């Protein structure tokens with residue numbers, strides 16, 4: 123079975139408290155971004171062990187620590203009779219970019235394994251497994267615009283009709299930002315605007331109301347993030363922001379079929395498309 127794990131964008135991200143377990147409570151909206159990896163899940167040949175092969179962008183870590191293999195091991199712990207599988211991941215989405223690519227691989231692996239191994243797990247059950255692999259993973263099970271609370275895994279559908287068909291540009295400035303380090307640099311605070319209300323208003327009002335709390339804390343160390351945001355606004359974006367804990371920055375042009383071309387450094391990666 124071949125699946126295409128897609129990235130996500132965060133629209134606003136409020137870090138509201140630090141929890142006793144070291145995680146933070148947040149309020150964010152997540153939307154699917156059609157920038158994808160490719161993941162193949164096949165039954166392994168007889169007597170072969172479970173394996174993962176990789177092509178494309180290098181993924182740090184041993185195959186056993188890869189989230190696709192961890193997804194399989196998590197299911198096998200509860201269903202010891204399942205056969206071995208052969209996994210192949212072609213990695214495209216930048217890593218450490220705030221685009222959730224690793225989380226998407228984990229969730230899509232769970233979904234594909236559910237089918238290939240005929241486990242018949244419900245979406246709720248798959249979300250429960252996904253949560254155990256990472257805070258962001260549960261979002262990718264239903265993979266639809268959602269408001270995320272708690273650790274980022276308490277999800278409710280958040281239709282954003284004004285976003286459908288908007289042109290979008292995502293810029294990855296070739297900078298790996300660790301999610302854990304980014305959280306460590308933020309001082310939690312109550313949000314100034316309720317996110318659900320702010321996002322219900324037209325996109326061109328979001329600039330004044332929809333805030334990603336990581337931006338202020340990352341700004342001194344990574345001035346390029348604010349520069350890219352300015353460049354997107356100068357090119358007419360109705361809204362521009364850092365996604366998640368960065369380093370990807372995106373702009374939105376509702377009502378346009380494609381985003382404008384921008385002059386950017388040669389080693390930056392760019393995704394242009396429509397949401």
Ligand SMILES: C[C@@](CO)(OP(=O)(O)O)[C@H](O)COP(=O)(O)OP(=O)(O)OC[C@H]1O[C@@H](n2ccc(N)nc2=O)[C@H](O)[C@@H]1O
Nearest residue numbers: 144145146220221222256257258273274301302305366367
């Ligand atoms: C910031 C966000 C916003 O969507 O996305 P990314 O920028 O990573 O894409 C997420 O909260 C990232 O979720 P995810 O990448 O799944 O994080 P996890 O693997 O669960 O945790 C990695 C580390 O981030 C910190 N962490 C994560 C989630 C959370 N609610 N509070 C935290 O403090 C913890 O230090 C944890 O050890």
Ligand SMILES: Nc1ncnc2c1ncn2[C@@H]1O[C@H](COP(=O)(O)OP(=O)(O)O)[C@@H](O)[C@H]1O
Nearest residue numbers: 182188189217218219220221222223224225227
């Ligand atoms: N399949 C995978 N793809 C990407 N990263 C993975 C994968 N499996 C494990 N990881 C680990 O997860 C970390 C976070 O990856 P990712 O979710 O892409 O970034 P972000 O949290 O910025 O959205 C990486 O540093 C990597 O070590």
